[in-house]
Amino acid sequence: MKVFTRYASQSLKRSPTRTLVTIIGIVLSMSLFTAVIEGAYSGLTYLRRAMAENEGKYNGIIEVHSREEMQSLQARSEMDASSWYQGAGWAMLWDNTAFLAAVGDGFEDMTSLRFLQGRMPETAEEIALPNYGSLTNAYPLGSTITLAVGRRVDNSGRELEDHEWTYGDSAELIQDTVDKTFTVTGFYDGFAFGIMSGVSANYFFLVGGEGTGYYRLFFTLKNPSKYDAFTQSLPQDMQTYSHGNLLRLYGVVAPGLMVMLYGLVGVLVFLVAFGSIALIYNAFSISVAERIHQFGILKSIGATAKQLRFTVLTEAAMLCVVGIPLGLLIGCTGIGVTLYLLRDTFANLMYYSGLSTRIGLIPHPGLLLLASGICLVTVLLSAWLPARKAVRMNAIQAIRQNGSARIAAKDVKVSPLIQKLFGFPGLMAAKSFRRDRRRRRATVMSLFLSVALFVSAFSFCSYLTDTIDTMIMGDSQSDVRVIGRYPDPDLPREDPEQTFAAFMEKDGVENGLYFVSTNTGNAFPKDAYTQEVLDAEDQGFLYSLYENAAGDVQVPNLRTVFLQDDVFWKMCRDNGLNPADYQDLEHPAAVLYNTIATTYSDANDQRHYGSWKVLRDSAFPQEVEVIFVKDYPGYVQYDEQYDSATDTTSYLYYPQDYLDQFYEEHEHGFTPEDLDRSQAMILPKAEATTSTFYTIRAAVEKVPFAFATTDPILFLPLSRISVVLGEERTADAVFDYEFLVESASAGQDLVALADALQLSGDYLDADSQMPRSLATVVRVFAYGFIVLISLIAAANVFNTISTNVNLRRREFAMLRSVGLSQKGFRQMLHYECLVYGLRGLLWGLPAAVLMTYVIWRIVSRVVVVSFYIPWQAVVIAVGSVFLVVFASMAYASRKVQHANLAEDLRNESF
Amino acid sequence: MEILRVENLVKVYGKGESEVRALDGVSFSVEQGEFVAVIGPSGSGKSTLLHVVGGVDRPTSGKVWVNGEDVYAQNEEKLAIFRRRQVGLIYQFYNLIPVLDVVENMTLPVLMDGRRVNQRRLEELLDVLGLKDRQHNLPSQLSGGQQQRVSIGRALMNAPTVVLADEPTGNLDSRNSAEIVQLLKESNRKYNQTLVVITHDESIALQADRILAIEDGKIVREERIREAGR
Structure with a gap:
């Protein structure tokens, strides 16, 4: 057998490129196997440890x-x-x-x-x-x-x-x-x-x-997963309590988690195995096909089929000897580094905070052996299958063959249109593409799978992070909030510009802004609202709108924010609006953050997350009247009266004494209807109120970091505040300063500064870390996995195409000797690339769209989100496909182009 | 009229110790319509000579004139066109493109040129070569003899200045060999086609007008058998 071992190693050396590419493929596969298995195990162990730290390990x-x-x-x-x-x-x-x-x-x-x-x-x-x-x-x-x-x-x-x-x-x-x-x-x-x-x-x-x-x-x-068997072996009357939260992580109590984990790992391992089988099988079927002539000679001098199979398997084993340990190392390192870098992110995911346990790689010899075993079996199987057929071939037949498969006439029929449009190079490209069905299919399938997988993964991440973003949309993202001084006779009002500058000067401040916020609860005519938001309110999903007596609908949670001018202009630009439109001093203009978002339960009591547009596009520009009720000493304005006949509102002022007494008599509370109208001073709007006006010109979607995005907000530039609110209210306004910081210590510094300035400052706990962390984790792992699987597919494509080119060297030499120019030759290969690429995309893109649709269906059961296709992913996929195909062809033809024609013509080994 | 002239051709492969002088100063010329046979032992440089003359392999030194033009003064692009139109090449094995059928293989040079196929000539050649029923067969469906006939058809299709054949019958049985040689001779007589054939078969060589013997990259003997055209 020694000679066959030598033949095996020599064969590998003779085609160094393909050997290298195959080894790379094995390394990639092994890394993925290792990463998936070890990653899952480390993750599970981390969960168990964290749970044990938090709740005890019993x-x-x-x-x-x-x-x-x-x-x-x-x-x-x-x-x-x-x-x-x-x-x-x-x-x-x-x-x-x-x-x-x-x-x-x-x-x-x-x-x-x-x-x-x-x-x-x-x-x-x-x-x-x-x-x-x-x-x-x-x-x-x-x-x-x-x-x-x-x-x-x-x-x-x-x-x-x-x-x-x-x-x-x-x-x-x-x-x-x-x-x-x-x-x-x-x-x-x-x-x-x-x-x-x-x-x-x-x-x-x-x-x-x-x-x-x-x-x-x-x-x-010793074996927590056998918990049930243990408790069942105890006397019936013995009281036992199980640590459900921990046991769940061992598959006891509720097997769901472990089943899901095994399922996920299984799916991933299957995907990797699938990709690597495709690659290795292809590589070996090429290798075997090329050497069929040699196999024939060997058989004719007495080698048995078994010995030939042995030599192919030995080749595979040799590649594994190099590839598997390397893959193991890279896989462990890769997942280890990833887990290390994400350790804080994972900590944020934990329901309980402040744990000292951190996620990290936990190498498990048994699992590593398992991964190696899976990889080895995959490779050997992929090598054995093509070998099996080849070694059974009759010796003479094998000697006669020169490596190219038999072609049937109908296979290579192409439309005459091709020649008319693309000339001879096109004709050759089309025919060559069609010649070897199986190899062509393998390449096209690799491309198709990669495209489908890549775009699907991208969609998955995209929809998931959209969901998560929507969920955390609610909260303001500020790290530090400082509230300015309320009007205080003992202390002067702070100068907001100076105060703001003092904070921004501090180290570690990433971003900041300030504003004045008042709750204005504006009402708009009913037809200004979108049907969807009105419907949602009717269906009980929202409790955000209130229809008043005049038939207008009010948004009680609507607040008006007078935003630091610079930040306001930037917000305009970020939303595609022209700041110049908002700079009129006498007729102020505002923008509206036009969304309500919330979780709700539907008719079947299923929880969903939804967001709705509030005002229609046609509602803009919308005039807003800010009504200020005048003060009348001795009276309190407590109610309004709407007369539909005249469409006017009157304001009821009740005497202070009457109200005080009424309140005492009705300890448990009362509504405006309970009061005695005859006691009230009724004033028409003109006498009871003053108004200022401004226009809401447009809606915005992107708002600065400090604002929650669950309720609508009206934004105006801060410099317009006195025009809108009047001098008196402006003087009473309280400033709100919000900052993003790079570290906890920077946050503490700002709070200390606030203290020193006699303002009230707060370092907010980043509660929105969890979903953001989840998004990060999902992204990292999904993309990492996809990139690696795509590399395997790319290796496969490279192998196939470059071998294809190599096999046809003699043919190319012949064509060139008969007069095909360099340019014609290049064109021919380029056209072939195009065909491969287009074919791969022809299958891959529809599959990708289908997968995206499926993902959307699954996601939209939880979150209301409209279907879209992530175009960036499609563009990248298309680009990559052509890149890989052309690069493979370019690499392979480099050698062919500059080859000596005469030598190639003679060479029988092609 | 002198249609092909070769002057002091030298072709060296390899460097230093492994240097091989495949051609070591070869000079001769061929008249239009001549049938020249080149004979010599294996390794003598016959194939190399053919490739150099055919514009396939650039000589280390020396010149080749075809139809009065210095072949290797042309750039790569023009050289390709030269091969297409001025030369007809026939090899011992593997002459045909596996994915193209008989007609396509025969009209290969024309296809590359992007010109229209001369249908009359095609029909005639198919007839003469006995390939009419096999027009749309792929090479894998043809016997050795039939494949070589297609190669001849390809070589003659464009009516090139010179047809160069490297052991065209080497792979065939005696009956097929005779037929092939017959066809070549016919084309030589009928179309006044200049023919240079490499062969180790003396019986074929004796059918030529002139024999050149090559040994160790040099012409060692020249023999005129008959006058051209007879």
Whole structure:
């Protein structure tokens, strides 16, 4: 067999390009296998660790009544580790029940209990208390506490079970008490009530020494996924509680998560296997076809089919020896680095914050072996299939063949139109394309799959991030908010420009703006609204509109923001509006953020997320009247009256005294209708109000970072504020300064500055991190996966095309010798590229559109979003297809073009 | 009239130790309508000579004139056209394009030129070559003899200045060989086609007007058998 091994290695060396490309393909596949499997495993382990850190690592809790029973449980072979607490009596503290418990070793490890001060009590005279302010103040560390410890009974004297609550009139009493004095050794946190503590007490105290009551055993199993089998093996009457949240991550309790994870991993592995089988199969079928002549000779001198198969498999194995370890390394490094870089992003995804556990690569030898095994099998299978057919061929037949498949006349029939339009090069290109059906199909399929996969992944990410963006659209993205001073007789008003500049000067400030915001709740005529928003309100999806007596519809949440001028002009430009249109001093102009977005439940109680346009396009420009009700001393304007006959509104002023008295008499509240109209001074609008006017010229979609996007907002430039609000209200206006910072410390600096300036500043917790982080994670992994799979496809295309060209060297030489010019030759190859590219796209693009449609259907069950095709993805896909095809052809023909014609003509090995 | 002239052709392959002087100063000329046979042992440079004359392989030094034009003074583009129109090449193996049928293979040079096919000439050649029933067959559906006939058809289609054939019968049985030689002779007589044929078969060589013997890249002997045209 040694000679066949040598033949194998020599064959690989003779076509270095194809060998290299095939190795690259193997490396890519192996990296992907490794990345997927290791990524999933590391992710799962991270979830388990995070859950354990947050809630404790115990798998379950068993209530045990005797020490012997507990010890026999602990001795079970399935048990990994355990700890316990034992009831040590009840007491009362400040009218609250307190349960005392002695704990076993390793209790903190097993549960989420953490000491914030001090340590676990060790003797019966020591006690640890929960970290409540009342307790830490009353009984600081090292002080003593005396409790009357006894049994807890109900009215009738029956001893209550530890977990029993008492309700209503049945009291709980502590009886048979003995006074005990303890020294406080520590304060702890993280031991939740409910399942974990299992007692219905207000306080849970830890003591040292021995207990007297029942035990609760906290345990972990060696194999948590066998939890159900374990609990079923326990006596029927034994009370067990499972740590559902953690066990879920092992497929117990609710197998859904693990099934989904395995399913996802399975799908990805399948995709990778599919791509790499295509590549390797193609590479080897080319390699075998080229050497069919040699195989024939070998057979004729006595090699068996088995030996020839062996040589091909040996080639495959040799490639694996190089490719698999390299792929393993790259895969682990790749996913390791990715997880490392995203570790904070993942931390943000966790429901609970402040954990020290971070995601990271956890190499699992068994899984790495599995990945290697999958890859090896994939490669060997892909090499074996083409070899199988070839080695069974008759020796003489094989010798006669020169590597090109038999062509049937009908295969290469092309339309005469081709020749008319594209000349001889076109004719040759069309015919050559059609000659080798299987190879052509393989190449076209690679292209088609890549395009479909790429665009689908892009759509998936696009729709998903749109969804997520919509969901987080609601919140303002500011990191720091500073509220200016309310009118204060003791302090001068701050100069907003100077104040703003002072903040912007600080290090680490990424962006900032300031504005004045008032809630104006404007009303617009009903026909100004879009049908969709009115319908949504009717259907109960929204509670954002209010129809007033005059038949106009009001948006109570609508606020008017007078925005820092520069920022306003920028917003105009960002939305394609001309700032010049908004600079009229006497007739101010505004823009409207024209969307309402919210989650709602539909008729079937399904939650959806939707966004609706508020005003129609035809409603712009919209005149707005800002009505200011005049003050009349001694009176309060409390109601309006609308007369439909005259279409006028009158304003009712009630005497202050009357209102005060009415309020006292109606403690539980009243509506305007309850008041006695005859007491009111009714003034027509002209006397009761003053108005200013401005025009809403256009709607905007993009707003600066500081504004929530769930409700409509009217924006005006700040410099127009006095024109719109009047001097008096302008003087009372409070400024709102909002900033984006690069780090938490920068945020703290700004808050400190606000303090120093006697303003109120707040460093806001970035609550919108979670969905944004999710979007990032999805993007990174989806794109990473797609790019790598596309590389495999590209390698496949490259292999096929360049071999195709190589195989036809003699033919090319012949054509050139008979008079095909260099230009004609190049044209011929270019046309072939075009055909390959177009064919691939012909299949790939419709498939991509179909996939996008499917994704849209799935997504729109959750979110209201209209169908669109991500055109950037299509453009990139088209471009890449042609790039790969042309590059492959260019590379391959480089050698052919400058070859010596005479040599090529003679060469029989083509 | 002198239609082909070759002066001091030298063709060297390789460098230094592995240098091979395939042609070492070859000079001769051919008259229009002549049938010249080139004989010599294998490795003597016959094929190289043919390729150089046919504009396929540039000589290391020396000149080739066809129809009074210095072949290698032309650029690549013109050289390709020269090959198309002025030369008809026939090889021992693998003459035809596998994806093109008989007619397309025969009219290959014309197709490349983008010109119209001379239908009358095509019909005539098909007739003479006995390929009328096989017009639309692919090379894989033809026997060796038939394939060579198509090559001859291709070589003659454009009525080139000179037809160059490299062991055209080397791959054929005796009956086919005789037929091929017959066809070549006919074209030589009928169309006054200048013919240069490389062969190792003496019986074929003796049918030519003149024999050139090559050995180690040099012409060692020249023999006139008969006057051209007879």
